[in-house]
Amino acid sequence: MRRVLPLRWFVSWGAAGVPVVAVMGSAWAGDPWATAVVSYNAGAGVDPNFTDSSAAIGMPTRVNFFGDSVTPFNSPYWYTDVVGIGRGGHLTVRFDTPILNDPNNPYGIDLLIFGNQFYVTDANGRVSGIFDEGGTIELSSDGVTWVTLIGVSPEGGFPTLGWQDIADLQFGSDLGTIPTDFTRPVDPSLSALGLTREELAAAYAGSGGGLGIDIGAWGLSSVSYVRVSNDIDALGTPEIDGFARVTPIPSPGVLAAASFAGVWAGVRRRRR
Numbered sequence: 065m066r067r068v069l070p071l072r073w074f075v076s077w078g079a080a081g082v083p084v085v086a087v088m089g090s091a092w093a094g095d096p097w098a099t100a101v102v103s104y105n106a107g108a109g110v111d112p113n114f115t116d117s118s119a120a121i122g123m124p125t126r127v128n129f130f131g132d133s134v135t136p137f138n139s140p141y142w143y144t145d146v147v148g149i150g151r152g153g154h155l156t157v158r159f160d161t162p163i164l165n166d167p168n169n170p171y172g173i174d175l176l177i178f179g180n181q182f183y184v185t186d187a188n189g190r191v192s193g194i195f196d197e198g199g200t201i202e203l204s205s206d207g208v209t210w211v212t213l214i215g216v217s218p219e220g221g222f223p224t225l226g227w228q229d230i231a232d233l234q235f236g237s238d239l240g241t242i243p244t245d246f247t248r249p250v251d252p253s254l255s256a257l258g259l260t261r262e263e264l265a266a267a268y269a270g271s272g273g274g275l276g277i278d279i280g281a282w283g284l285s286s287v288s289y290v291r292v293s294n295d296i297d298a299l300g301t302p303e304i305d306g307f308a309r310v311t312p313i314p315s316p317g318v319l320a321a322a323s324f325a326g327v328w329a330g331v332r333r334r335r336r
């Protein structure tokens with residue numbers, strides 16, 4: 065599930081001297097995003113402007129505060145969109161509609177976590193690494209008993225892609241016309257290393273990216289709480305943009321069965 069890339073930085077990411085404006089997130093039980101913040105502690109080392117936890121509620125960022133599009137090379141960076149998890153800090157969110165280990169979820173992936181990681185490229189414009197600031201993910205069905213996702217980094221997933229048809233993938237200076245789907249995972253077998261920006265965007269195949277988590281692989285059938293935390297002695301301070309419940313897609317077998325049922329119903333009608 066987790067791709068290992070050769071380059072890995074632990075650098076704090078923030079903008080000093082930015083005035084704080086409270087932007088309240090909102091969500092309703094039927095939508096695919098995290099519903100509410102249960103608790104948040106910024107911890108140490110986070111710019112005070114990046115401590116509005118409501119930034120993690122609602123849909124992940126498609127267009128940044130200054131109008132540039134989010135791409136895997138131009139990640140969300142403004143404090144209205146992402147919240148920082150400092151050393152010793154944590155963010156716990158709740159989904160009112162539980163995330164289920166639905167067999168119809170693409171690739172078995174049930175939950176997506178969006179950070180502000182981004183790919184870096186070499187001199188030939190090919191992906192050569194990811195800017196991943198670490199952290200820890202825990203899942204719970206009841207907010208009491210937690211499962212720690214050993215070896216999975218909150219910023220270790222596929223960086224967000226806002227549009228299927230954006231021209232400037234490097235800087236996101238244009239807006240696309242076809243939005244990506246933030247509830248559809250990228251094929252976890254995709255290896256980004258060595259791809260051009262265009263090859264990478266095409267390989268997302270309509271997905272908006274994110275870290276894909278198969279809750280079943282961690283022994284869970286239902287998840288209503290997600291916590292992102294950071295060690296007291298961590299080097300990096302990751303940022304979180306949002307959380308999404310994956311939209312199930314009926315398998316070809318189910319579609320075939322539904323189609324057969326439709327044919328059979330037609331046969332029955334004709335026989336009558």
Ligand SMILES: [Ca+2]
Pocket residue numbers: 164165166167169172173174277278279280281
């Ligand atoms: Ca699953």
Ligand SMILES: [Ca+2]
Pocket residue numbers: 077179180181195197219301302303
């Ligand atoms: Ca980050």
Ligand SMILES: [Ca+2]
Pocket residue numbers: 119120121122123124125144145146304305306
């Ligand atoms: Ca956000």
